[in-house]
Each structure stands twice: as structure tokens, then as C-alpha cells.
Amino acid sequence: MSERSAAPGSLVLVESLVNTLDIESGADSLDTAEGRAPFGLPEGEVADARELRESLRAVLLAHAGHPPHAPVTPLSDLLASAPLRVTVDAADGSAALAPADAGPLLSRVAAAVAEALVAGTWTRLKACESGTCHWAYYDRSPAGRGRWCSMQVCGARAKMRRYRAK
Template structure:
């Protein structure tokens, strides 16, 4: 019996706690690899191999040898990611993104994307021989579909004051508040419980 696959990533808090985070879109998964400004300290895409590793952990779930990534293509992926960080954060706070960042997405999306394939048994197969440029295009197209689609107004930032992870709320009621109930949601519950206890003891 095979284990049921669930989308999302396994992240680690600064304290070493493992938790599941599903941002709801491929493009937003890329934001967990680092970013511009203050997010640069979380950078994990130092070598082409690092992007390949992320590829296997992302919702694409492609094997390590499915996509060849060059140093230049890694740089393009980081440029796209940084632009997407700014655009997603702006959308989460109801602000328009910059023309320069939109241009980065459009330029990346203009290149050929990964070509999906199906195996004889009906399951997804590795794409045709592909490279990092196609991967970047695939992520950019996903970002454009998100930012122009029906869930564009549901791009949100985690409600915790010390967490800035961005996700798209695809739940039916549209009330998702936390990056993960396992992590920030539980921390909020603990703080709220302590606050109630303190008020009772006063």
C-alpha cells in the first residue's frame, strides 16, 4: 500500500521543529528557498544542485536527473523568486506590484516551459529532456496564473507577527490565517491560552 501524497513542503523552524507547509501553488513554494532583502539569510539556492533538490521536494515531484540546471539558469531562478516575493507580498497587502517585477515574470514565462508526459501506466512521467530555463518558465507561468486568476485576492501572509510565509487560501470559506496550523497556528493557541490563564490569576 503506497502512502497518499499530499502537496506542500516540510519546513524547519529556527528551533528545529519540522512542520508541513502547503502554500497552495508551485510558485509560492519557491519562496521558501530565500529571497530579497531580509530573506537573503534563508538562501539555500547556492548551486544548481540545490535548485534540482528543491524541484524534487516541490509539488512537481520530479526526480533529480529530470532537469539539468546551469549556473546561469540558477541565477535566473533566483531573480524570478525575488521578483515573485515582492509581488506576492504586495498582493497579500492589497498593493500593486512594480512594473519591473511584472516584467521579470513576463520575460521568464515567454520561454518554453517543462513539457508534461504520461507513462504507459497512466501516471505522470518525467518531462522531455529539460533544463532550468524551462523550469523557470513553468514557475513564472504558474505565478501569472495565480496573480491573474480567481484566487488572486486570496494571496495572504501568515498571521503570525514573526512569520512572513505567503500562501494562497484555497479553502472554501476563505478563512485560512496561518502558514501551518502545526506551527504558527499552534503557537497562537498556546499564547492565547497563557494570556487567558494570566487574566484569571490576576
């Protein structure tokens, strides 16, 4: 788990969804009603949410320069069925993409990805390099080359392994 601050804007939804699975312990918060509640996810949609989560994780690993840890459905294939609509604010004329139906998780994730693309923050959302972690985190480093969710845990472990290997 990361000590980093949450991702900006609606990317927090993507970050939170990816982090519903603790790879190290195997605990999946989507197994419980309390874990599904923040996503408004009924029990019957858990399998689809897991598929979406792992497709997102694969993309976040790619953002960090790593291959996915398992074969997954391409995220673009999943998001293709999420209808979005353009909303325009009458007061200032600003426009945004929003889910056509704000209920489904897939639609909300598609809107979050679109918002992050426009804001230039999408590629800063990454998955930890550690094979036993892959926790989603927002890379706030100046150069955008963060590798671990936590320098105190995953980063320290990796550096210690490298040091011992020498």
C-alpha cells in the first residue's frame, strides 16, 4: 500500500478500483458488500469489474514501462461499449465528457480516463514495479519516472535485493 496522496480528479476512481486487490495477500475487497459500495457495484457485476480492474492494471504497468503480469482483455475493447456524452456549461462555455449513464462503473471509468487524457494526467497513473504489489499510484515525481508505490516499502525492498545481489 502506498503512502502517496490520491490521484487527482476522477482518476481517484481508477486508482481505487485497481487497488481493490492486494496481490501480496490475495485479499480482494470486491468480495465484500463494503468493498463494492464505493463503486456502487452490485454482486452480479463483480466479474466484469475484476476484468476491468485487471485491464486497467495492465495499462498502468505499461505507463511505468512494464509488461502486464497476465493476459487481459485490452482496455480499449472494454471502454468501447461505454457511452459518453459531451456536456457544455452554459455559464462559461466549458465542455467535458461525461457518462451517458452515470450508474455503470464502466461508464464512470471511461469518463475518468477521458478527463485524465484532456488534463494530461493519464500517463502519470502507474502500477508499482514490484511483482508482489502492482499497487496503483499517481506519480508526482518531477520527471515522471517513479517506479514504486512506496520508497519505504517496495522501493526499499528492490534496492536491498539489488544490493545483496552485488
